[in-house]
Amino acid sequence: MSVTISILNQKGGSGKTTLATNISVGLARLGGRVLLVDTDPQGSARDWRSANENCQVPVIGLDRPSLANDLKDFSKQYDIVVIDGAPQLREMAAAAIKTSDAIVVPVQPSPYDIWATADLVELIKARQEITDGKLQAAFIVSRAIPNTKLSNEVIEALSHYSMPILKSMTFQRVVYAASASAGLSVYDAEDEKAKYEMQSIVEELMQWVN
Numbered sequence: 001m002s003v004t005i006s007i008l009n010q011k012g013g014s015g016k017t018t019l020a021t022n023i024s025v026g027l028a029r030l031g032g033r034v035l036l037v038d039t040d041p042q043g044s045a046r047d048w049r050s051a052n053e054n055c056q057v058p059v060i061g062l063d064r065p066s067l068a069n070d071l072k073d074f075s076k077q078y079d080i081v082v083i084d085g086a087p088q089l090r091e092m093a094a095a096a097i098k099t100s101d102a103i104v105v106p107v108q109p110s111p112y113d114i115w116a117t118a119d120l121v122e123l124i125k126a127r128q129e130i131t132d133g134k135l136q137a138a139f140i141v142s143r144a145i146p147n148t149k150l151s152n153e154v155i156e157a158l159s160h161y162s163m164p165i166l167k168s169m170t171f172q173r174v175v176y177a178a179s180a181s182a183g184l185s186v187y188d189a190e191d192e193k194a195k196y197e198m199q200s201i202v203e204e205l206m207q208w209v210n
């Protein structure tokens with residue numbers, strides 16, 4: 001049985017693809033058979049894959065609301081399926097939620113980004129109700145500014161949604177875009193802090209879903 005983890009937020013540019021690609025590589029490095037599913041018609045994860053012919057993670061594009069069905073044949077061959085969510089498309093978010101065991105919602109520490117997650121949290125909670133709490137979901141802070149304290153306002157604003165916040169997070173670092181442009185991850189780059197923060201995220205996720 002594979003575990004499906006979705007990285008979702010209808011807000012564009014929140015860090016979904018960056019997290020999905022890096023988490024997939026991190027999980028694959030731990031030895032799991034990992035499949036990355038690109039549900040965004042923009043195809044960013046597929047572009048990432050195409051930029052590197054030695055990419056360690058297989059990527060497939062499934063960007064129709066029939067996602068759960070379309071995924072069935074593939075997921076059996078993998079231990080972990082990571083879904084990269086699409087911006088804006090509510091129907092795709094609902095389809096991903098339906099086929100997930102765990103959902104991670106990246107949120108940039110800004111009030112606009114926090115407010116914009118309300119609709120998604122509602123969809124997630126509705127699903128949690130009918131699955132008896134089996135669906136896990138948490139926020140992850142994305143692109144925090146290094147050497148600044150995450151303001152209490154951000155934590156306080158997110159806590160209104162009554163959804164846990166992962167302890168690990170990503171910080172704003174140029175290595176994320178730089179490595180992505182070559183179809184790589186932070187694990188292939190020189191930035192030790194970025195590697196460490198990604199590994200913390202991967203380990204926290206593994207503990208969380210097991």
Ligand SMILES: Nc1ncnc2c1ncn2[C@@H]1O[C@H](COP(=O)(O)OP(=O)(O)OP(=O)(O)O)[C@@H](O)[C@H]1O
Pocket residue numbers: 010011012013014015016017018019040044085086087142143144170171172173174176177180
């Ligand atoms: N931690 C980070 N530090 C610096 N840049 C980042 C970080 N995370 C993401 N980015 C950059 O921010 C931009 C948006 O990130 P990304 O594409 O991952 O977001 P997304 O949620 O997938 O966007 P979309 O909604 O369009 O699919 C990209 O240029 C990416 O390189």
Ligand SMILES: [Mg+2]
Pocket residue numbers: 016017018040044084085
């Ligand atoms: Mg994306």
